[in-house]
Amino acid sequence: MRSIRFATVALATAALALPLMAGSAAADPSAGRTAAPHSHATSDRLRAAAPEGFVVGTAVAGGGHHLEQDYPDPFTYDREYRKVLARQFSSVSAENQMKWDYIHPERDRYDFGQADAIVEFAKRNKQVVRGHTLLWHSQNPAWLEEGDFSRTELRAILREHITTVVGRYAGRIQQWDVANEIFDDQGNLRTQDNIWIRELGPGIVADAFRWAHKADPRAKLFFNDYNVEGLNAKSDAYYTLIQDLLEQGVPVDGFSVQGHLSTRYGFPGDLKDNLDRFDALGLETAVTELDVRMDLPESGEPTEEQQRKQADYYQRTLEACLAVDGCNSFTIWGFTDKYSWVPVFFEGEGFANVMTDEYERKPAFYALRDTLKEAAREDDCKKHGKHHHRHGKG
Template identity: 70%
Template sequence: MKPLRIATAVLVAAAMATPLVSSASATPQHQPPGQSKKDALRAEVPKGFFIGTAVAGGGHHEDQPYPDPFSSDQPYRNVLAKEFNSVSAENQMKWDFLRPEPGVYRFGPADDIVAFAKRNNQVVRGHTLLWHSQNPAWLTEGGYTKAQLKQILRDHIRTVVGRYKGKIQQWDVANEIFDDQGVLRSQDNIWIRELGPGIVADAFRWARQADPKAKLYFNDYNVEGINAKSNAYYALIQDLLAQGVPVDGFSTQGHLSLRYGFPGDLTDNLRRFARLGLETAITEVDVRMDLAPGATPTPEQLAKQAEYYQRMLDGCLSVSSCNSFTIWGFVDKYSWVPVFFPSEGAATIMWDDFSRKPAYHALRDSLKDCYCGRK
């Protein structure tokens, strides 16, 4: 990171330290984003690069004291359209949301996201097809035979990927299949437990058949650097490629916390997957911080957060195979972080009134200053 950027982040953080807005209904205290199309992250992206965000909805949002953000919050939609040229369904394409009952698909919200993206000249990341979490009870407790489970998964992938054929740029086909020790989730992943590790290769093959042009990815957290978990993916992908399995990409999510150091070997890790002939991506970035309920971040926390965001983006931009950088939500009031990490928060790049944190400006600076042969 350039020293000038860090200094700028500190100054901006200090200027914004008070007052801060923590309530969605509060009167905005900061200058709102400009209306010019050039005053946006997507206006600065290098050629062939995508800056994206998750589209809030489903999952934890259904238990919160507000209506569905994507369908009900017009200012949110305006910022979503203006700032990003890529969108991901946060929960709307996950099994428990998309498949509420056997044989029933709830496609409406996902269809709306895909249509919104088309209207706003955005690409879409599909998330996710095979995962151990957020599966419906009818699936996990249904007592299906192995043959029935395989048929259910095959039909799901063919139906979902086929529905959006030509409309999804990248699919997270297999999500979080290893634990932090690099051990395959053979117990808590119903697909691997019941059908064996080979089902992962099957999922990629079925997805390729359903949409030959979509890029097919492995996706996971805590694989930013070179460690036991990312090593497990590296070995698995080598084996799958040798078998002719259509794996196109490897992505690291990028859920970070100021409690921990930054993964300094991010670039080296992305580059080794690129040497396998893969595309790479960073898909779910947020940077949470220790924050008591009702408290506001300090200038130092905001500057450190901006640094982490910027280093993640810089790492991606420095690797030619990394063409997609997605943040996991852009406004604090809809972030998943306080729900799952009650003592942490303020993890996104905007305050509740959509005004911009230092982290936003850090990302924009990196996009503007990119000398990576992409523009």
């Protein structure tokens, strides 16, 4: 059996204690930036506004495309970023730091430094963690994609990876995206670009869930994808597959919609109906990667109408989740445009998050906060109503 070397968390932990580096925008108070209008009132935090038992999360920026950007690692070096991350959110997801190419860079070596730091940060700040992701066609290391492995070897590699990674964080990660983006938009399995399905067959998906459950029986295990917000061929494919897996006794706990939306397109008005049907299967549901990008004018500044439309998309997505009993996890894919993936991958589009580069809150932020507060008030009213009714009967 090959020996497996684990990178220690020491480097990442030490880096978290470092002063901000000069390359970080937040490090230079004389850079002419407007101070971010932060409120320290508990009622002005998304996590505090939420109804009891409903978590509000964000992706933790780092790894992936950030390595090619002209700033230091956001999570490690930007103190202001970490302050807002802790203050506003009750759930965190690693944007890239738990993906294969980052956490398993060589066959016999794992690098848990950043993932460990995120999980420890969450513990200190009373946040839950979503693990992302275990089986995916993208962001796999070259050693895996270009290796000459037999089916037996490949299956053993996946099983060992899932057992090792999920086992390391057993009891500390609330939900795992076990299988990510396994269907194309027509509802066909990715039999060509997904190495696991291509080489091992569709049954490997069920095995991944079984292995993850064995490694951490308490974690909730999810399918996760984009363009499945509404009722369409792709979400239908998941609905059919999950029914089949549940009948086989495969431990599938949830279905999540990513929610990478654009104001170019209409809002998926059947989002609640779609979540409802998965809820009816007994699954938990979640929104896991919400952002709302837009085409920016030449000035780079969005119009008031664009900001209003963006806020509406954020609000309607949250309202749909809140309206479904089993949708208790709502995650936006980053909170500041300073570290957004959108301009890197969608040329000409941007302004997708709820805060600007300077952490100023957009209408979308207030739309989320106010919607959460209203939902919390309604929950309180229902509880008080039941309480008074019980006493009346006595």
